[in-house]
Structure formats: C-alpha cells, structure tokens
Amino acid sequence: MKLQFSQVSFSYGTQPVLQKLQLQVNSGEFVSLVGPSGIGKSTIFQLANGLLQPDEGTIELDGKPEQNRLGKLAYMPQKDLLLNWRTVVENAALPLEIQGLSRREAHKRVIEQLDRFGLADWADAYPEELSGGMRQRVSFLRAAITGCRVLLLDEPFSALDGITRVDMQEWLLSMWQTLGITIILITHDIDEAILLADRVLVLSEQPIRQVHEFNVALPRPRTVGNRHLPQFQQTSEQIWRVLREARQPATVRLQRGDNR
C-alpha cells in the first residue's frame, strides 16, 4: 500500500510541527526516518495511523485521501506494550479480536504464524517470562498479523542490547522480505537506518518543511557486514553532514545570546 502526505501542516497549539510537508512511501518499500529527538517523527506516525488529523492538507492511502485511518496501518511502538495478563498467543491475537474475529479463530491464525516469527516454543508464555528481543518479536507479530500492508515501527530496537539488536535487525529484514509489506522505521541509529532501508528520510529542521532524501545503493539481501562497504560509509557521512548543518544556526544563536 502506498502512503502519501500532501501539503500536510500540523501544530500542537501554537507550536508548528509540520508545514506543507510532502512525503511519499511506495508499496513494498522500506523507509527509515532519522532526526533529532523531539523534531516530530512520532507526530508523523500518529498522523499516518490516524491518531492525529492534519490541520491542513491530506493523507492519502493508495492515492485516495483517507480521513479514517485507524486500523488501516499497523503500528509497533517503542515499548513492546504487551498485556501482562495475556500469553504470547493471546497478545498477538488482540488486533484480530478487535477486528471482530472469534477468540478461537484469532488464536488459530496466530498459532499458524508462530513458527515463522520464531515464537513456536513460547506460545503459552507470559510477557514477563520473555527476553527483550522475544517481546519485540511478539510485538512485531501483533503488528504484522493485523493484515495491514504498511507497518510503522517506532524505534523498535532502541531498548535492546547491542548483540540482540543486530540479531533483530537481520531478522526484521528477512521478515520484510517474506511478508512483502511496506515498512517505515523511526530510528536514532543512522547505521541502522541505512542498513535496513531503501531510502533514508532525514528530518533536520523544525518545523518540518521538507525531508532530505537519501537512496541507499546497497544490494540485497544485506547483512550487518555491509556496514563496511564504501557506499555505506558515504551515505552515512552525507546524512551526518545534513544533521550537523541543521544544528549549526542554533549554536550560533546561542553564542549571540539571543536564545529564547
């Protein structure tokens, strides 16, 4: 499914976050969103999944403006947000129950998918019995099982330790390839953004008027080893430059002493 922001403006009270933003993510694409904390990455997600509505402009799904987007895009939050009174299967079945499936049918569909998501041995485990990586797998399964063709992942691996994170990045890539879905990933980690995505969108100014776009010219399938390729280093350097330039004027203002 294609997701498009056309001339979207949004503000929290008097604080503008987006101004006439154009954004497009194509069907089956993997896109990373990178930018400093508080710039409005999560706001873009909340606009996309329908928790927020734009002040101006339209958000289009498959080319058609769509007002009611709740339930049409799957969302995976930073915290796994698993319900501690539900087992792995029961947690993953939650969106299906909300879609109106019977408990039994929902569980059946989840159980069919467990193996694919590496959770076959954990069907009846409760979240507190799982490691951080496992919990994120359940959270990802819960998002994927919705049947939505677009997945919004909000810093899904930021709370994991380094080794688990690398495992999960490779796992996510393989899941994306088998499921054939569109993924938009928010991350603070520029290496992660490049390694996973077809395109990296850099948000550097506030309010956000435009995004800096970087195509990642790495062949697929990719592995963590690709970090050492020259194209990778080059893209990384370009992204850093954009982020650093965006910070410069602020530093100058601070030195002049006219910061608010």
Place this chain on the structure above:
Amino acid sequence: MTNGRRQNIVWFTLSIVLFLVVWEAVCRLLQMPAFILPPPSSVLAALWQQRELLFGLHLWVTLREVLLGLAVSILVALVLTFLMNFSRTVERLVYPYLVISQTIPIIALSPVFILWFGYDLSGKIAVTILFTFFPIVVSAFDGIRSADRQMVQLLKTMGANRWQVFVKLQVPSSLPQFFSGLKVAATYSVSGATIGEWLGASAGLGYFGRRASGNFQAPALFASVLLLSFLGIMLFWLAGLLEKRMTGRRRKRKINKGERFL
C-alpha cells in the same frame, strides 16, 4: 505446599498459642478482675455456653446484613464506575463527591442513615453500604483510569472502539486495584453492620456485644468480638479467593513452572 509456606503456618500457630498462654497467665497471676479482662479460657467457655444464641441467631443476623450491604455496594459501585467511564458529564458530577466522601467521618453519618432507613434490616444494610461503597467505587474507577495511555492509543490504531478498549484493556488492568478496594470494604462491612446494630437493634453480634458490655459480662462481650473478627477475616479471605480466581491463571502457571525446576 512449599516449605516456606509451611514454616509460616507453624510460626503463626506458635505465636497464637504463645499469645493465649501469656494472656491467660497475666489474668491468673495478676488476678485481673474478670469484668475488665477475662482470661481466654472463660471467653471460650462463654462462647460455648451461649453457642445457641450466638451461632443460632446473632451470627446469622449480622452475616445477612453484611452480605446484603456488600452485595448492593459492589453492584451500585460497578454501575457507577461504568457510567463515569463512558460519560464525562457523570464523572464530573459525581467524582468530586467520591473524593470528598473519603474525608467525612462515616460513623458520624451513621445515625442519619438509621433515621432515614429505620431500625430494621434496611437501616443496617444502609449503614453497611455507607461504610463499603466508597472504597469499592474509588478503587474500581481509579483502576479503570490507570490503564496505560500508550496502550489505549495502540488499541485505537488497531481500530478499537471505546467498548473494546474498556473490555480488552481497562477492565483487566483495573482488577488488582478493584480487589484491594474490595478487601478493605470486606473488613469495613463488619464494622458497618456492628455500628448499625449499636444504633438500635434487637439481634446481631453488635447488639449482643453492647448488651454484654452494659451488663459487665466481659467474657460474652469478648466472645462476640471474637466472632465479629472471624467474620471479617472470612470475608477478607473470600475476596482474596475471588481475586485469585479472576486473575489467577498466571499464578497457577508460575507455580507449575516452579515445580518443573525442582
């Protein structure tokens, strides 16, 4: 049963026996007047002598007041919680009073309720409700509101409506708080019924105890206190049992897992 739990029971029994022995010894050695502090042996004797009155009449009268009062409290509290959750107007109109009500000395209000509801059963039930309603409704509603906000948003992104958020998230996450309120209310309910009986009754453990006190029959008074305490403990235990039943699937599994490792 685990070793630790068995040890706890042994120690608890030991401490009760020790307490009773010391109590008995103090009464006998210091030659306490029996109308001030009767030894436990004479309390038990009074319990036995008056068994037909106590167990045949007064215990049942009080138990009925307590159970009816608690049942009405729970029912009304749940309905009100439900209405407050789904209507902002109801919440704004009612919730401040629930908070303020926590600070009112309820005992002072009890005679008013007797005035309104009379000296028969309905008066006692009304006082019991007065004691138990607020802890239940406050804990239930706070429990409902304690549901994780991010979780609510996640459910909305799945397309959930308010009813689904209520059933799938708010109700289950409110259970721990609801049950701690219910446990408090279970013990309060006995106080409520007792005070209702003090204010005017012709039967019940509270009535029996007050009459015994007026006649300086300390052993009989202590016997009624013992039964009232027993009633409170039983209700507390029942509330705990209900909690385990409704949230206990996890615990059961955990115990199984523990045994696997043994």
